[in-house]
Amino acid sequence: MTNQSEFSQPSRIAVNGVELEVFEAGRENAGNPMVLCHGWPDHALTWRRQVPALVEAGYHVIAPNQRGFGGSSRPTEVEAYDVEHLTGDLAALLDHFGYESAAFVGHDWGATVSWWLTALRPERVSRVIALSVPYLARGDMPWVPFLEAILGADYYMVHFNRQPGVADAVLDQHTRQFLRNLYRMNLPAPTPAPGNAMINLALAQEALGDPILSDGELDELVxxxxxxxxxxxxxxxxxxxxxxxxxxxxxxxxxxPALMIYGDRDPVARAEGLQELVPNVEEVSLDCGHWIQQERPEETTQLIVDWLARGR
Incomplete structure (x- = not known):
């Protein structure tokens, strides 16, 4: 997924009761940290195309495989993956490198954890950049029943909770097919289908749209x-x-200060009235789907670098 000029070999760093596999670049820029947070189902190397320009712009880039991913620790208890543990890992990672705070960039679940870290430990986040997933308003109803009421029991986030272990087993049995079918762009308009969409993708023989990953990159993710x-x-x-x-x-x-980057064709919904909860946010969009930093790598990187430069 990368070469030695973009990322060093990863290190395993003990933080918050686990070990994280951490990729790093730009140590010569120590004192100006940026933490890159991947989503699901993804890997720290999702940022491979951003790293050289971020280092050139003067950042010490730190990209962990968060707990449960890649070569990082994988606790067995479900509760080990709650917001306190996930944000605690990131705060402890800053402690390891001797940083009080950093700029955080997150995609998908990585965006959500970056938002939550900013809310829970604001002193640790200087600026936050989110790709695809906007800040999630808490609302009056817990999220799973809320999603179930709106999107139904088959919606994948609801299904993951209501039928534990079912999707996990299917995805494990069809790992390559699932990831091949998921990492696509230029997709046709979706047609509603019953069932968990992630299971459906894992079982689909035909991949739609165009591949995002090269064969080698897909091999590494698989x-x-x-x-x-x-x-x-x-x-x-x-x-x-x-x-x-x-x-x-x-x-x-x-x-x-926050930057929210949407994909115009991303199925993830935009946040209406985001400025009410994030008053210092700038919202922009790119002509792409969900995998923003991989579909539009140069444009994404330029947006990040330019926005951060304006805030210095």
Missing amino acids: AAFEESGFAPGINWYRNLDRNWELLGEVDPVIHQ
Whole structure:
């Protein structure tokens, strides 16, 4: 997925009771940290195309495989993947490198964890950049029943919670087919179908649209998930209601400067009225689907570098 000029060989770093596999570049820029947070089902190397320009722009780039992914620890307890543990890992990672705070960039679940870290430990986040997933308003109803009421029991996030282990097993049995079918762009308009969409993707013989990953990149991602399995990453979803409870007493307003990057064709919904909860946010969009930093790598990188430069 990368070469030696983009990322060093990863290190295993003990933080918060686990070990994280951490990729790093730009140590010569120590003192100006940026933490890159991947989503699901993904890997730290999702940022491979951003790293050279970020280092050239003067950043010490730190990209962990978060708990449950790649070569990082994979606790067996579902509760080990709640918001306190996930944000605690990132805060402890800053401690390891001797940083009080950093700029955080997150895609998908990585965006959500970056938002939550900013809410829970605002002193650790100087600026936050989110790709695809906007800040999630807590609302009056726990997230799983809320999603079930709107999108039904088959919606994959609901299914993950209501039928534990079912999707995990199917994805483990069809790892390559699932990832091949998921990492696509220029997709046709979706047609509604019954069942868990992730299971459907894993079982589909035909891949739609165009591939995002090269054959070698797909091989590397498949190898990572064949080693870890999908259950640890899915356990992040199985803490949605627990996280709703844990965030109940937290100030919901994000005060740090924020950049929200959407994909115009991303199925993830945009946030209406995001500025009410993130008053210092700038919202932009690119002509792409969900895998923003991989579909539009140059444009994504330029947006990040330019926005951060304006805030210096």
